[in-house]
Amino acid sequence: MDIRAIFVIFAIVLVSAIFAIKLFSIQIFSNGYEEEAKNNVVERVRTIPRRGMIYDRDNNLIVANEYSYELMVKPREFKLAKNTNDSLRFCEIFSLSIEELRNKLFRARRYAPYLPTVLKKQIDSESFAMIQDRITDYPGLSYQARTIRRYQTTHFASGLGFIREIDNESLEDKKSDDYEPGDLIGKAGIEASYEKYLRGTPGFKYILLNVNRVEKGRFNGGKDDKSAMAGSNLTTSIQMDLQTYGEELMQNKIGSIVAIEPETGEILALVSAPTYDPNLLSGKGREVTANYHQLLNDIDKPMFNRATMALYPPGSTIKTVQSIIAVGMGAVDFTQRFSCAKNLVKCHGHPSPVDIAGSIQYSCNPYYHQLFRRILNHQDERAETPRKGLKVWNEYMKRFGLGRKLNTDLFMEKAGRIPSPEYYDRKFQTTAWHRSSIYSLSIGQGEMGTTPLQMANIAAIIANRGYYRIPHIVKAIDGDTSLIDKRLREKITVMPDSSVINGKELFEPVVNAMERVLTAGTASRGQLHGVQICGKTGTAQNSQGEDHSVFIAFAPKINPKIAIAVYIENAGFGGTWAAPIASLMIEKYLKKEVKRKALEKSIIEKNFIILKKDRKKKITPTVVENLQRLAVTPVKDSKPKDIPSEKKAVPTSSIAVLPKSEKK
DSSP states (O other): OOHHHHHHHHHHHHHHHHHHHHHHHHHHHOHHHHHHHHHHHEEEEEEOOOOOOEEOTTOOEEEEEEEEEEEEEOTTTOOOOSSHHHHHHHHHHTTOOHHHHHHHHHHHHHHOTTSOEEEEEEEEHHHHHHHHHHHTTSTTEEEEEEEEEEESOSSOHHHHOOEEEOOHHHHHHTGGGTOOTTOEEEOSHHHHHTHHHHSOBOEEEEEEEOTTOOEEEEGGGGTTOBOOBOOOOEEESOOHHHHHHHHHHTTTOOEEEEEEOTTTOBEEEEEEESOOOGGGGTSOHHHHHHHHHHHHHOTTOTTSOHHHHOOBOOGGGGHHHHHHHHHHTTSOOTTOOBOOOTTTSOOOOOOSSBOHHHHHHHTOHHHHHHHHHHHHHSSOTTOSSOHHHHHHHHHHHHHTTOSSOOOOSSSSOOOOBOOOHHHHHHHHTSSOOOGGGTGGGGGTOTTOBBOHHHHHHHHHHHHTTSEEOOOBSEEEETTBGGGSOGGGTSOEEOSOTTOSSOTHHHHHHHHHHHHHHHHHSTTGGGOBTTBOOEEEEEEEOOTTSSOEEEEEEEEOSSSOOEEEEEEETTOOOIIIIIHHHHHHHHHHHHHSSOOOHHHHHHHHHOOOOOOOTTOOOOOOHHHHHHTGGGOOOOOSOOSOTTSOOOOOOOOSSSSOOOOOOOOO
16 A cells, blocks of 8 residues: 555545534533534414503503414425415415515515514404414414503503504614514604613523424424513503693693602602594504504694693792792892882782782792892892802702603703703803893793693692602502602702791792792682682793693692692693693592582683695594594684783893783
8 A cells, every 4th residue: 555545545534533522522511513403493472471561659550461473484394385375365364465475475585584574464353263263274374462552541641652563673772672573662652762661571482303204293392492581560640530630631632741759759640632542553453553653643732741741931030949948048038028110020910018928828030030130139239140040049949840851751852951051152152141121030031941730849849848759650550659769769858058038937938939829829719618729820822823721739738648740832821721620630639529510611621733735634534533532623712801911021122022911
């Protein structure tokens, strides 16, 4: 045997030995080989968990589930006869078009030929019962059950939110959270903010297949399977009777009502108007998509949550906070009197001069013009620009939860806007701006913007005489209140310990003045027999039309049970419309029954949505049917005849435009 033959034999033996050693190593020592082999004969089937249910504060079920089914197909196993009749018959049975069938099979065969692919989504239980027995007639067809939402109410849509199939962007963000294409995810409201609790945990079962991919039972006796864990049930703080009543009062109006339990921060009602039936976004297939786009394009924006996202000037309601800040920082005391100097800013007739109590009772604009000057000058009276004073004022306002997010558990909460010195530097393109440029802030106008939620929290702060707990909408998870984020239970004191006056002594005079707003001030239309309501009216200037009607309040005066803010766009004086709406809500919550039927009827029938000739809506019959209660008709007179109009206020400078004064 020559040397070449020996070399060839040696090379073959060496290569064989290397392969043998590698194969032995892979089979005996490598987990990867075992996993790869398992995947060749085992199919992992994902099981979708039941989504958690949602209850109101009285344990009434408001969001439930119902089964929905998906028709699945494995392209490599699925076969139809080549004749057209067989395809047409298949499409007739499963309510598909030939084009849909061809397109979905083409994509499935191209991208996932061996895996189950959704052929048809969201088949309701009734429709599924009609096709279930036919699925086994076609190799490669299967189904999986999912749950979709079924809302037990036609109300509270802005708070509940909705779920939709996860999109590619969200899927990319949720890679580590075990989401897959086709999964449903919360997109707004509680459904979004509590998604991680409501969703649950998907499960898996491993099916053993033979070489022909025929199911042979559970792999490893099911020991590797993982059961799906249902989502947690949530108990909200919403009182559904109050929520429903608030939406009834706000029909044919644009605006918001937010009611809070002062001691706990629990939100009792979160009304955004106009609204919609939440079931429009929980139904089947194409209806959901069509309804979503119709609602999204509705000119009145029913899907926009005005309670947490709309920014309004607070108007004269902010005078309560201005007074507390001014006294707390030592700029004035409660006995300080200023005359109602109408040469500074317009006001209506009332006793003059007035102290803080009188200024709140009569909503005196000139008083706050002068009070705000004291606040700005307090740091440095000789300064050419009130930068220091405005900065301190800004910091105080933020302590009251204004100009920043309250950090609630609500979805997409806006921070609002409380101007800082830097804001005006940018606006005026100079650091040498003057007091006359910003005086409109003194009465809640100008560049100031707040949400109804923030102003309801202001009412709660005053009701509590100086503290609040972060407003929140969920009070228990699976019945356990301790699972709620601890920050939502902490007491937050708004005035610093360095205040000249603190605690009850600082807030009680304002509380007493707010009571007189209803008994002998600008909100007499909101009085409720037998209940001491403390409130403050506001008329927020609106450059686009009639001013907004605003009111904040709490009741009873002692041991308050409810704090509330009401905003009605284009409704005029706060005492005329917002105050009685708040009063009716308070009556409903405290007394369970409203007896002032004439007032209730006048509020419900009042329409503040004015249609214009160029305002056209293209709404499908489905949406129209579910939104009939929001139908609007033209209205000619938006003010009661017994309330005289007022002239527009004269601006104090070319920059600071001040609003109408409050009207008794």
